[in-house]
């Protein structure tokens with residue numbers, strides 16, 4: 001469904017501590033994402049997980065290597081603070097995202113009531129997104145992605161924000177999608193969620209793949225050095 005072949009990525013660093021001003025964030029990463037699976041991505045802060053998702057989504061082009069996607073595959077990146085127009089209302093943003101994900105205007109409009117209800121944003125759904133808290137943005141982003149249908153859903157940490165009740169509801173809804181046809185890449189620091197939701201996992205450390213395979217085994221390896 002999607003493949004990373006020897007993908008490397010770097011940013012220009014301001015700090016002189018990085019070699020020649022270049023900070024390598026991903027170093028020859030290869031992986032294959034299969035149709036219908038949920039792949040968990042784990043790793044410490046700054047390991048390169050978000051960068052990898054952005055490469056998968058086509059937001060960045062890799063400095064070297066290739067990101068291969070079957071032609072016509074639609075892909076949505078669900079991430080905090082990404083993709084909203086702050087001056088537009090929650091409702092208009094939801095409409096826009098749904099249309100960007102390939103829905104017709106009529107089909108997108110038809111989703112709006114469901115999004116309003118599930119997100120529990122109430123009156124705020126019609127207020128500009130710039131007035132939202134982080135948790136409210138997460139609710140809007142999560143619900144919009146949940147109600148519209150893309151081939152690959154890339155989820156960056158969003159299930160870990162918001163209050164407990166919404167988190168539980170979001171997790172249940174996500175499980176419903178995951179056990180169905182949806183192909184998902186799921187970045188999370190919440191090991192319990194990764195264990196519960198993911199068929200396979202990949203551990204990224206300092207931009208390299210440290211381990212990949214069975215979720216339980218990868219999580220056990222990931223935990224070992226931290227417990228020493």
Ligand SMILES: Nc1ncnc2c1ncn2[C@@H]1O[C@H](COP(=O)(O)OP(=O)(O)OP(=O)(O)O)[C@@H](O)[C@H]1O
Pocket residue numbers: 011012023025043044045046047048049050051052
């Ligand atoms: N646009 C950018 N410009 C420069 N450096 C960046 C940029 N985006 C990320 N980085 C750097 O790349 C490294 C990896 O960042 P990334 O966000 O991919 O990590 P992460 O594994 O998602 O971390 P976290 O778990 O904290 O979200 C970090 O050192 C970060 O500072």
